[in-house]
Amino acid sequence: MNRHIPLWQSEQVIQEFPKLNEDKKTDVTIIGGGITGITTAFLLSQQGVRVVLIDRNRVANGTTGHTTAKVTAQHGMIYDEFIQHFGTEYARLYYESQKEAMRQIESIIESLQIDCQYEKQDAILYTNDEKQQKKLEKELTAYQQLDIKGNEVSELPFHIPASFALKMSNQAQFHPILYVKGMIDELARNDIEIYEQTEAVDIENSDHTIVRTNTQHTIVCDYVVQASHFPFYEGEAFYSARMYPSRSYLAAFSSKEMYPGGMYLSIDQPKKTLRTVTHNGKELWIVGGENHKTGQYKKQTSPYQLLQQFAENYLPVGNWEYQWSAQDYTTLDKMPYIGRLNKNRPEILIATGFRKWGMTNSTVAADLLSKMILDKESRYIDLYRPTRFQADPSLRKLITTNTNVATEYIRGKFAQERHTENEIKPGSALKTKQNGQVIGLYKDNEHKVHAIDTTCTHLGCEVNWNDTEKSWDCPCHGSRFTPEGKVIEGPAIKDLPKVPYNND
Numbered sequence: 335m336n337r338h339i340p341l342w343q344s345e346q347v348i349q350e351f352p353k354l355n356e357d358k359k360t361d362v363t364i365i366g367g368g369i370t371g372i373t374t375a376f377l378l379s380q381q382g383v384r385v386v387l388i389d390r391n392r393v394a395n396g397t398t399g400h401t402t403a404k405v406t407a408q409h410g411m412i413y414d415e416f417i418q419h420f421g422t423e424y425a426r427l428y429y430e431s432q433k434e435a436m437r438q439i440e441s442i443i444e445s446l447q448i449d450c451q452y453e454k455q456d457a458i459l460y461t462n463d464e465k466q467q468k469k470l471e472k473e474l475t476a477y478q479q480l481d482i483k484g485n486e487v488s489e490l491p492f493h494i495p496a497s498f499a500l501k502m503s504n505q506a507q508f509h510p511i512l513y514v515k516g517m518i519d520e521l522a523r524n525d526i527e528i529y530e531q532t533e534a535v536d537i538e539n540s541d542h543t544i545v546r547t548n549t550q551h552t553i554v555c556d557y558v559v560q561a562s563h564f565p566f567y568e569g570e571a572f573y574s575a576r577m578y579p580s581r582s583y584l585a586a587f588s589s590k591e592m593y594p595g596g597m598y599l600s601i602d603q604p605k606k607t608l609r610t611v612t613h614n615g616k617e618l619w620i621v622g623g624e625n626h627k628t629g630q631y632k633k634q635t636s637p638y639q640l641l642q643q644f645a646e647n648y649l650p651v652g653n654w655e656y657q658w659s660a661q662d663y664t665t666l667d668k669m670p671y672i673g674r675l676n677k678n679r680p681e682i683l684i685a686t687g688f689r690k691w692g693m694t695n696s697t698v699a700a701d702l703l704s705k706m707i708l709d710k711e712s713r714y715i716d717l718y719r720p721t722r723f724q725a726d727p728s729l730r731k732l733i734t735t736n737t738n739v740a741t742e743y744i745r746g747k748f749a750q751e752r753h754t755e756n757e758i759k760p761g762s763a764l765k766t767k768q769n770g771q772v773i774g775l776y777k778d779n780e781h782k783v784h785a786i787d788t789t790c791t792h793l794g795c796e797v798n799w800n801d802t803e804k805s806w807d808c809p810c811h812g813s814r815f816t817p818e819g820k821v822i823e824g825p826a827i828k829d830l831p832k833v834p835y836n837n838d
Contacts, residue, residue, distance in 0.1 A: 337655065337656050337657070338656075338657055338658065339656060339658060340399050340400050340584075340656065340658040341586050341611065341613055341618065341620070341655070341656040341658070342399050342400075342401075342403070342509060342510055342511045343395070343399045343511060344613075344656065347511060347512065347515050348392075348393060348394055348511065348514070348515050348518060349518070349522070350392070350530065351393065351528045351529055351530045352529060352530070353529060353530065353531040353532050353549055354388060354529040354532040354547055354549045354551050354553075355549065355551065356551060357551050357552050357553070357554070358386050358527070358551070358552075358553045358554070359553070359554045359555070360384045360385060360386040360527070360553060360554075360555050361378075361383050361384040361385065361555060361556055361557070362378055362383055362384070362385050362386075362555055362556065362557045362558070362559060362707060363385075363386050363387075363388070363534075363543075363545045363553045363555040363557070363558045363559070364385060364386070364387040364388070364558075364559045364561055365388055365389075365534045365545070365558065365559065365560050365561060365562050365566075366387075366389060366396075366559075366560065366561035366562035366563065367387055367388070367389030367392075367393030367394060367395075367528065367530070368393075368394060368396050368397055368398035368514075368561065368562075368563065368692075368696070369394070369398040369510065369513075369514055369692065369693070369696040369697075370561040370685050370692070370696040370699050370700055371387055371389075371559065371561035371562075372387070372393065372394070372514050372517050372518060372521070373442075373517065373696060373697055373699075373700035374559055374561060374685075374699070374700040374703055374704055375387050375517075375521055375526055375528075376442070376517045376520060376521060376700075377700055377701065377704040378704050378707065378708075379520075379521060379524050379526050381704070381708060383707065383708070385526050385527070386526075386527045386528075386529070386553055386555070387521075387526065387527070387528045387529070388528075388529045388530075388532040388533075388534060388545075388547065388553075389528075389529070389530050389531075389532065390531070390532065390533035390534075390548075390562075390821075390824075391530065391531065392530050393514075393518065393528060393530060394510075394511055394514045394515075394518075396563060396823065397563050397660060397661065397662070397692060398510050398511070398514060398692070398696075399510065399511055400584075400658055400659065400660040400661075401510055401660060401692060401693065402584060402607055402609060402620060402622055402660075403507055403508055403509065403510040403609075403693060404457065404505070404506075404507055404597050404607075404609065404691075404693060405436055405439060405452075405505065405506040405507060405508055405693045405694060406432075406436075406457045406502065406505035406506065406597065406691075406693075406694065407429055407432035407433055407436065407482075407502065407505065407694065408457040408459065408484075408502040408505060408599075409432070409689070409690075409691040410459070410599065410601065410689075410690075410691075411459060411469060411470060411473050411601050412428075412668065413425055413428075413429065413473060413476040413477065413480060413482065414469070414472045414473045414475070414476035415668070416428055416476075416668075416669075417476055417479065417480075419667060420667075420669075422479060422480065424717055425476070425480055426480045426481075427713065427714060427717050428669070428717065429480055429482055431698045431714050431717070432694045432695075432698065434698070434701070435694040435695070435697035435698045435701070436505075436506065436694060436697075438697050438701060439452075439506075439508075439513075439693075439694075439697055440452070440506075442513075442516070442517065443508075443513065443516070446516045446517065446519075446520055447516075448512065448513055448515075448516030448517075449512065450508045450509045450510075450512035450513040450515075450516065451507075451508055451509040451512065451611065451612060452506060452507075452508040452513070453506060453507060453508070454504055454505070454506050455505055455506060455507050455595065455596055455597050455609070456501050456502070456503050456504070456505060456595070456596045456597070457501070457502045457505040457596070457597045457599070458487060458490070458499050458500065458501045458502075458596050458597065458598050458599070459473070459499065459500045459599050459600075459601055460487075460490060460494070460496040460498065460499035460500075460598060460599070460600055460601070461496065461497060461498055461499075461600065461601050461602050462494075462495040462496050462497050462602060463497075463602050464497070466601050466602055467497055467498040469601070470498050470499075470500050470601060471498065473500060474486060474500050477500075477502075482502065483502070483503055483504070484500055484501060484502045484503070485500075485501055485503075486498065486499065486500060486501075487499035487500065487501045490598070491594035491595075491596070492594070492598075492608075492648060492649060493648045493649070494598075494600075494606075494648045494649075495648075505597065507597055507609055507611075508693075509611065510693065532547050532548065532549055533547060533548040533827060534546070534547055534562075534566065534567070535547060535548055535566075535827055536567070537558055537567045537679075537682060539679065539681075542554045542555065542556065543555055543556065543557070543558055543681050543682070545558060548827075556681065557681050557682075557683060557707050558681065558682045558683065559683045559684075559685070559703055559707075560675075560682065560683065560684045560685070560686075561685050561699070562824065563661075563663070563686065563823065563824070564577075564579075564663060564686055564811075564812065564823075564824050564825045565675070565684045565686055565825075566824050566825055566827055567675075567682065568675075568825075569675050569676050569678065569679050569682070570676060570678065571675055571676045571720065571721070573671070573684075573686065573720075574792070574793060574810075574811045574825065576665060576666050576671075577663040577664060577665050577666070577671075577686065577687050578627060578663065578664055578812075579627065579628040579661055579662070579663050579811065579812025580625050580626060580627050580628060580661070580662055580663075580664065581625065581626060581627075581628050581631075581659055581660065581661050581807075582622060582623060582624065582625045582659065582660050582662070582690065583622060583623065583624045583637040583638055583641060583657070583658075583659045583660075583802075584607075584620055584621070584622035584641075584657065584658055584659070584660070585620070585621055585622070585638055585641050585642065585645070585654060585656065585657040585658075586611070586613075586618045586619065586620045586621075586654075586655045586656040586657075587618065587619055587621070587645065587651050587652060587653060587654045587655060588616060588617070588618055588619075588652040588653045588655060589617070589619055589649070589650045589651060589652045590650060590652055591650040592617070593610035593617060593619055596609075597609045600623070604623050604624050604625060604640075605623045605625060606621065606622070606623040606641075606644060607620075607621070607622040607623055608620065608621050608622075608649075613655075618655060618656075619645075619649065619651075621641055621644065621645045621649070622641070623641060623644075624637035624640050624641060627809065628661060628807050628808065628809065628812040628814070629797065629798045629800070629807035629808050629809030629810075629812070630798070630809045631800065631802070636801075636802045637659075637802060638657050638802065641657075642654065659802075659803060660690075661812060661814070661823065662688060662689060662690045662692070663686055663687045663688070663689075663812065664687060664689045665686075665687035665689070667722075668689055669687075669717070669718065669722075670685070670686065670687045670688050670689070670695050670698075670699070670718055671684060671685070671686050671687045671718065671719075671720035672684070672685045672686075672695075672698065672699045672702050672703065672714075672718035672720065673702070673703075673706065673715060673718055673719050673720050673721075674706070674719075674720065674721075675720065676720070676721055677721070683703045683706060683707070684720055685699035685700075685703060698714070698718070699718075702714055702715065702718060754766070755775055755777060755783045755835075758775060758776075758777040758783070759777070760777050760778065760779045760780075760781055761777070761778070761779055761804065762776075762777065762799075762801055762804075763775055763776035763777070763799045763801075763806075763817060764799060765788055765796075765798075765799065768833075768835065768836065771787070771833070772788050772789070772796060773785050773786065773787060773788060773833050773835065774786045774787075774788040774797070774799065774806060774819075774830075775835065776799075776817040776818065778817070783835060784817060784818045784819075784832070785832065785833045785834065785835035786806070786815075786818070786819040786830040786831065786832055786833060787819075787830055787831045787832075787833050788806065788830065789830075790808040790810065790811075790813050790826055790830075791813070791821075791826045791827070791828035791829070791830060791831075792808065792810075792811055792813045792824070792825050792826040793810065793811060795808050795809060795810035795811070796809075797809075797813070797815060797830070800814075804816075804817055805817070805822060806819070806830065808826070811825055812825070813825055813826035815829065815830050818832075819831070819832060
């Protein structure tokens with residue numbers, strides 16, 4: 335049985351919090367109740383800082399609840415690339431920041447006695463492609479340059495074809511929701527205010543910083559932390575032009591065979607990831623991959639079908655239990671943006687662009703941002719500075735990313751044909767032109783047609799229908815909307831407008 339829900343969220347373990355219903359004044363406002371925002375709130379509260387945390391939906395319901403939850407410094411094939419682009423010193427700093435984050439996670443788990451299935455595992459990259467093998471061999475050389483403990487693995491304990499594999503020992507995995515719940519419970523005990531169904535819509539600057547919300551209330555504070563996956567308030571930093579969004583898919587299945595241990599990631603395209611988890615007393619295997627840019631999926635077969643085909647070809651699949659998806663942002667140089675928004679708004683701090691490695695990077699961000707607020711030193715400030723610009727590779731990636739955005743913008747405006755609701759199956763949608771305007775038509779299971787303006791409310795690109803996840807997705811900057819046009823995730827903060835539809 336396939337349940338389209340993250341395994342981590344199959345049971346409601348985190349308490350509900352109220353909507354903000356009055357104006358507030360505090361030291362720090364945190365926007366976003368995922369692992370980054372919650373950890374930042376926890377670290378600040380330990381130092382006696384007053385914090386108000388708000389989330390547009392439920393806390394831990396976004397990217398944190400859709401992750402693979404690998405707690406590792408092995409972030410794909412990245413260290414050789416970082417050495418080439420940043421130099422050995424910054425590449426080593428990146429690794430050391432991730433290791434410190436892992437130690438901090440362990441410390442939080444121990445101090446709060448959080449039962450979150452934290453367990454040590456080896457992390458393994460593998461390939462079955464000759465060209466990729468050469469790159470992976472260079473990655474091993476980079477490990478040696480940076481004093482990373484890693485070694486070649488002769489074979490995988492599966493039937494998956496692999497000619498070369500690289501292991502980083504003593505990494506970990508856990509249950510992300512149970513981990514975050516432990517910190518949330520502690521925040522509640524310390525009287526830290528958390529509000530759900532409360533969306534920040536603007537940040538004003540006067541004598542103090544003012545966060546305006548969709549509840550028509552304000553929060554006056556000294557600092558704002560944007561921990562909302564994508565910074566809805568960009569100022570003049572143009573993050574929309576400096577990152578690109580992508581989606582990936584995961585599924586969990588039972589097996590009659592015991593999982594042999596380890597966390598695995600293929601570097602071949604399309605990439606595949608693999609780990610295990612104990613859920614309701616039963617061992618489940620998690621397989622993931624099939625990445626693509628948000629709103630730009632080109633294949634006819636659904637990503638979940640492709641994952642299942644892969645697993646059933648190479649793994650001892652029993653019953654399929656869960657399936658879910660995740661969205662992530664990648665910066666121009668693949669290094670996260672963590673720090674001050676820009677020089678004009680130093681009181682606004684951001685954390686974004688984790689490139690699918692949010693478990694450790696969220697903790698790196700929480701530690702760095704809390705130290706900046708507390709005016710403490712950190713050797714990672716320059717490494718993650720959001721205003722940096724590395725000519726190579728940032729310039730090339732800036733051109734590529736924004737050429738892609740421009741192409742999608744033009745394609746969306748001019749490529750639509752005339753369709754009618756009779757062409758739509760229940761539970762699906764399409765785009766058509768009506769009186770010269772591009773609109774989206776969704777037919778629900780009761781055959782009612784919902785018509786929306788498909789112009790994304792963020793920066794005006796045309797959204798595309800995602801039939802796998804039943805959503806309207808923006809191919810430019812990753813905003814996503816329900817079939818009826820409600821915002822699922824930003825950077826957009828306004829719903830797609832409804833439009834009258836004439837079936838002529």
